[in-house]
Amino acid sequence: MTAQTSVSTSKTTVALLTGGRSSEHSISLITACGVLGAIDTDKYDVVTIGITEDGRWYLTNFEELTQLTSSGATAKFTGGTQQVFLPLGSGDSHLRFVDADHNIEIGPAVDVVFPLLHGPFGEDGTVQGLLEMADLKYVGCGVASSAIGMDKHFMKVAFEAAGLKVGPYEVVTQRQWNRDPAAAKARIEQLGFPVFVKPARAGSSFGITKVDSADQLDAAIAEAHLYDPKLVVEAGIVGREIECAVLDVADGGEPRASYPGEIVVHNEENNGFYDFEAKYVSKTDAHTQCPADLPEDVQEKIRQLAVEAFLALDGEGLSRADFFYTEAGEIIINEVNTMPGFTPISMYKTMWEKSGIDYHELIDELIQLALARPLGLR
Structure with a gap:
């Protein structure tokens, strides 16, 4: 195992995070391409970090992401040649890059993180908490406000x-649905139809179904449960x-x-x-x-x-x-x-x-x- 140190510059170093573990993985990749194409590279050095769907962090870049996102909704970041690690709680803001032979390169000191992650395990306070532990500044809301x-x-x-x-709404937790689905459906029916059945913690239209009658509820709830055990059912407005x-x-x-x-x-x-x-x-x-x-x-x-x-x-x-x-x-x-x-x-x-x-x-x-x-x- 060997260690090398990368060269630092006088620019502000931004670590941009993209991909992630949620159903909005491909959306995050598209978002990152937009930001990378517009950020002022005369002012900022950007280290682009792709997060795979199973949570591994790798170095990537604008060219790789542009090629990936040409497939649109099916875009998936699956990894790279160097993994990225944050030094947690050490007072050291330098990234660590590790290759397949376990050689370690000391990366740049990060000034700020831009977490371009959508959905759970990115936009919900989890990554924000990780960055707090690492004493790294980051763009956007804090832990609690992100989670809420x-x-x-x-x-x-x-x-x-x-x-x-x-608007009028009902919440259906997994516990409530398992114990008494009839009671949960009765509460939903009191909202009147149509209703929108939604995963409580997903976005970008994933898992959402417009329901026009009671006989459609079971299928809509099953679809939403693919994304989240807790559901919000909103009256149509x-x-x-x-x-x-x-x-x-x-x-x-x-x-x-x-x-x-x-x-x-x-x-x-x-x-x-x-x-x-x-x-x-x-x-x-x-x-x-x-x-x-x-x-x-x-x-x-x-x-x-x-x-x-x-x-x-x-x-x-x-x-x-x-x-x-x-x-x-x-x-x-x-x-x-x-x-x-x-x-x-x-x-x-x-x-x-x-x-x-x-x-x-x-x-x-x-x-x-x-x-x-x-x-x-x-």
Whole structure:
């Protein structure tokens, strides 16, 4: 076993994490390609780390990821020639690279981590906790706010406690379903149909089923259970789906909200459902209208509520809030995403571009926000 030390530079070193163990693995790879193509390489040295579906960390790069993501939803990162290890609790921020012959190279000292991971084991506080243990600064929300923001049940509880209006819903845990499925279905039926059966801690439309009648519940619940033992069942709400991006400020002041945006879906084959293809791959299935075609006072109210939702989770860095706007003029919050997609067609990036912050500036602001925060409990 031999050890070598890599050459350091005067630039800020960013460790970018992508892939991961969740069903949103391929989305994370696409997001990473977007950020790597836009980050200022004159200002930042980027170490790109791909995480396989079984949790192994390897060095990768923009070229490899670009080739991988050409397959879209089937993209999988399976490894590389050098594994990456974090030195936990040592006061040393240098990465360790280990090859197949167990030769160790001391990598660069990391200034900040950009965890471009979506879903469980990445966006839910788990990686954030790991980075806290390693004394590494990172982009985005802390441990607790990431965990709450990933769980559609506890998120709604936090919103209700903050006085935000949420739609009718029921929670079905695995324990409840195993003990008395009939009682669980009776609670769901009281919501009225249609309902949306969702894994509590998944995203990007995975495992979600629109249910129009009671006889469809068993299949929908079985589908959602493939992703999560806990389910959230939401009453169908007739209204426009409006989103709003939030960006923190370094001095602890009021976070900023973008102009609200609305997804207009063109692919009618999915009954207007905003699926994986429309969200992350296709440039023709949908487009973003930003600002959304709403009265100015409604736009301002949505921006205010997006910030309130961010603060209700004790958010940091960034979030994207999703709302329903009904014909009666109600604004109902659906959920918040604490690490939204950053692809060239993603809503978060697009809404900020329409609000005056371009892709390059947005990435820079998020990194600078993370660098400005002190280490410690988050």
